[in-house]
Amino acid sequence: xxxLLVICGPTATGKTRLALDLAKTFGGELLSADSRQVYRxxxxxxxxxxxxxxxxxxxxxxLGRNIGYYEIKGIRLWGxxxxxxxxxxxxxxxxxxxxxxxxxxxxxxxxxxxxxxxxLYIKSVVDGIPTISVPTSPSLRLSLAKxxxxxxxxxxxxxxxxxxxxxxxxxxxxxRRLLRAIEVxxxxxxxxxxxxxxxxxxxxxxxxxxxxxxxxxxQKILLRIKKRITQGFGEEVTxxxxxxxxxxxxxxxxxxxxxxxxYIIGKKTIEKVIQEWFxxxxxxxxxxxxxxxxxxxxxxxDVSKESWxxxxxxxxxxxxxxxxx
RNA sequence: GUUGCGGUGGCAGAGCGGCCAAUUGCACCAGACUGUAAAUCUGGCGCCCGAACGGGCUACGCAGGUUCGAAUCCUGCCCGCAACA
Numbered sequence: 001x002x003x004l005l006v007i008c009g010p011t012a013t014g015k016t017r018l019a020l021d022l023a024k025t026f027g028g029e030l031l032s033a034d035s036r037q038v039y040r041x042x043x044x045x046x047x048x049x050x051x052x053x054x055x056x057x058x059x060x061x062x063l064g065r066n067i068g069y070y071e072i073k074g075i076r077l078w079g080x081x082x083x084x085x086x087x088x089x090x091x092x093x094x095x096x097x098x099x100x101x102x103x104x105x106x107x108x109x110x111x112x113x114x115x116x117x118x119x120l121y122i123k124s125v126v127d128g129i130p131t132i133s134v135p136t137s138p139s140l141r142l143s144l145a146k147x148x149x150x151x152x153x154x155x156x157x158x159x160x161x162x163x164x165x166x167x168x169x170x171x172x173x174x175x176r177r178l179l180r181a182i183e184v185x186x187x188x189x190x191x192x193x194x195x196x197x198x199x200x201x202x203x204x205x206x207x208x209x210x211x212x213x214x215x216x217x218x219q220k221i222l223l224r225i226k227k228r229i230t231q232g233f234g235e236e237v238t239x240x241x242x243x244x245x246x247x248x249x250x251x252x253x254x255x256x257x258x259x260x261x262x263y264i265i266g267k268k269t270i271e272k273v274i275q276e277w278f279x280x281x282x283x284x285x286x287x288x289x290x291x292x293x294x295x296x297x298x299x300x301x302d303v304s305k306e307s308w309x310x311x312x313x314x315x316x317x318x319x320x321x322x323x324x325x
Numbered sequence: 326g327u328u329g330c331g332g333u334g335g336c337a338g339a340g341c342g343g344c345c346a347a348u349u350g351c352a353c354c355a356g357a358c359u360g361u362a363a364a365u366c367u368g369g370c371g372c373c374c375g376a377a378c379g380g381g382c383u384a385c386g387c388a389g390g391u392u393c394g395a396a397u398c399c400u401g402c403c404c405g406c407a408a409c410a
Contacts, residue, residue: 011363036363046363090360120362129359136360149366170357170367180360255363279352284363290356 001204002106005316007115008033008122008292009210010285012220013303016049016077018210018312019115023075025313026320029105031098032079033116033125036254038089040081041240044233045256047224048080056081064100078105079116085240085251092132095124111320119291126205134187144179152178160185206319208312209298211289216304221281225274228256237264255281 005028007019019030032038036046043050050070058068066083069076078101083089098114102125105112114125124132144152153172157164163181171177212220237260245252247261259277262268268276292298299315301308 034363035361088361091362092360095360118362120358120360123359127359131359134360168357168367171365172367174358174366176361176365177358183360250361250364253361253364258363281363283352286354287362287364291358291362 002202003111003320004102004126004203004205005111005113005319006122006126006205006207007113007210008117008119008207008298009300010217010288010292011117011281012217012224012285013210013212015115015117015210016047018208018309019113020072020075020077021309022313022316023111023113024073026111026316027109028111028113029069029076030078030113030115031101031105032077033094033098033114033118033121034079035089035094035118035121036251037080037116038082038094039085039251040083041243042085042236042251042254042257044228044231044236045254047228059104063104064097067097067100085243085245086249088250090136091120091124091129094121095129095132098125117288119288119295126203131184134184137183137186140183140186141179144182149173149175149178152182156182156185159189204319205297206316207295207298208315209292209300210303210308211300212302212304214285217285218282221285222278225256225277225281229274234260255284 005022005026007015007022009015016030016032019028022028023030034046036042037048039046048070051072054070054072056068056070058066066081067078068081069078070080071077079094079098082093082097098121102112114122116122123129144155147155149172152175153164156167156178159182163185167177167181211217233256237257240252240257241264247258252258252261256277259273259280262276263270263273301312
């Protein structure tokens with residue numbers, strides 16, 4: 001059975017660094033599960049932490065458009081730079097690339113290590129998302145853009161009463177979710193039944209979760225923000241803007257970038273911007289924790305403890321050596 | 326010192342006699358999430374009792390007063406800002 005190691009957890013816990021170490025000892029390659037590191041030229045702000053002058057390597061065999069890897073200390077790192085910051089992106093695109101990459105890593109006899117904080121992306125790879133093949137409908141989205149949530153809910157109820165009834169009170173008021181639900185419902189009506197099959201997982205997956213007491217996490221987050229700024233984050237943003245990326249692009253909705261806007265247009269001081277970046281990133285970490293908490297398969301490790309790295313190594317080794325399944 | 330404006334819950338900021346424990350935003354707490362997920366969305370948020378309807382207490386700078394009733398009106402005091410001295 002194919003093995004997949006997952007390293008997840010909130011931001012700033014050192015997931016990538018750990019994954020690199022594990023890759024070295026277990027003969028692995030990394031696949032990033034991060035919804036922001038997919039954008040080219042967004043390196044400092046998304047924490048790609050690449051060595052200077054490193055370049056994306058595109059394999060000479062056919063793998064997929066724009067799919068390549070970086071090499072850090074001899075370890076291949078996939079999943080970065082999948083698209084331009086001006087492009088739209090979503091789990092669906094991510095999963096397509098991820099599946100190609102995984103297949104390739106397995107084929108070459110390596111252990112793929114899925115590492116990142118985007119819970120939905122990890123979920124898509126490990127458990128699948130049944131409706132993921134349902135395409136978006138730009139015209140539908142446009143026509144519904146001005147509707148309020150009550151109206152959207154009504155429309156959904158007309159197309160798919162069951163789905164509408166099954167939505168929870170929060171999603172019923174979430175325009176994005178309602179829109180997608182309508183999109184799926186409409187698509188279903190135009191298809192033969194049974195198109196959406198739940199893919200059975202054929203992987204042997206180990207979930208390693210990294211966490212720390214929240215006060216520790218806060219410190220790490222703040223330090224990292226300051227570090228990124230001294231590393232030239234501001235320049236990175238300016239470069240993006242000069243290349244035609246604008247604030248309305250989905251990519252620029254990322255942490256740090258969107259707060260930085262207020263500084264660039266002179267509306268806020270840098271101190272204020274840092275402060276807001278910090279609180280927003282803390283809130284992001286809380287949301288990640290809420291998400292991952294529900295996944296009972298995750299084995300958690302506290303990175304503020306002494307022996308966490310050894311503990312993980314042992315856990316992984318036991319799983320890695322067990323070929324029974 | 327005089328005149329004017331202002332002091333409201335952790336912060337910002339509404340309210341300007343009853344419908345005010347007090348709009349809203351942020352922060353904070355909890356949560357949802359099967360194609361934007363670093364996104365989007367929901368609930369809670371003075372204290373105490375209660376599962377809930379609800380009830381009690383303390384609150385709008387401080388102290389008095391007017392009124393059936395005051396965050397809202399009046400008086401004095403304290404503090405901040407602006408202008409004039």
